[in-house]
Amino acid sequence: MYVLTVDQIASRSNVDRAGHAVDLLNARYRDRLLLAADRTAGDEFQLATDDAGIALTIALDLLRDSGWSVGLGQGDVRTPLPTSTRAATGAAFYAARDAVTRAKKAPLRFALSASDAQRGADLEALIVLLLHLRERRTAGGWEVADLLHEGLTQAEAATRLGLTESSVSRRVAVAGIRAEAAATEAIVRLLTDLDRPGRHHREDTR
Template sequence: MPQPERSRVYVLTVDQIASRSNPDRAGTTVEELNRRHHERLLLAADRTAGDEFQLATDDAALALGIALDLVRDGGWSVGLGQGGVRLPLPEATRAATGEAFYAARDAVTRAKKSALRFALESSDQQRGADLEAIVVLLLHLRERRTAGGWEVADLLAAGATQTEAAERLGLTESSISRRVAAAGIRAEVAATGAIVRLLSELDGTVGVSTPDQEDDR
């Protein structure tokens, strides 16, 4: 008998880059993500196999924010999947299933072969592809940001004003303004807001998976 699904769920499947030659970071990263975001996760970050982990949320802003942070870290391939998930949700993420998890699996497989180590898959395939293209442009902007630009970006993201950022960094307000412009911070804020809105509007209504259909996966 078909099982109910919850739509508009975002799943991140994340795999450590070059794990055979680098220390295993999956465990500590899972702990940190759960400590910071546990109240906003449908399913906590959970190690699935080796150096890979998954998490699930219905919060588009959180899903995007975590994905951007992990790509910035430089040590991960990040797949963002959107779609339905099988209900009732299990206690452990690794026991969950549904279209969002299949999408995230496909996405991380592609991410491993992409220059920026990110990919997005959705049950709404065309709009998902369009969104991936926009996120990749944002990632290119962030990749070009200098350490000085990140100093300012992080302070502003934490709630500081430009005046406060100038005081903390020992710079003039005009210097901060130039860093903001050079780092594309205003463009990033606008793009991030747009991406979150578009993610939230993705059609999460998918065909309900039957056990036989899931076996075919």
């Protein structure tokens, strides 16, 4: 399983955004979460899923916002699962706690901890590279990326934005949109493989 522990940056000097984030994530992904997003303490919240793609998507979306420290943990959980995220425990939750603690000191506010420490460190490095690519993307690049993510073709995106197709193609290239898509697919496969030995959640004895 994958657990995300998310903490708001500089919450004491900013308005509390955790409640809105929890509501938004549950509305968008509730049927893909094993345990819904829920506050754990103050401006922090957690969620759990067995879908590597959803775990990565949520992490990337939150980090694009630049207002969160995100820890991604992978491992077993204690079963049967409770109805509330706050009542859940197990290795994945301990890993997510370790990850978010490290994320708070990381330049891009992300860390990953896993049952296989070396493979987890390798995946963290790859995701950080992906975050660096996304961090350099301009507003214009994101404009095109978001339209393509919605399912539009480059020609349709050009029409929507009032641009030529060649202009959109240049934005795609400069923004690294194709490279991001390929890297994201590869990372999801590696995350899925990372969780494979423990996908049948064993009873946690801790």
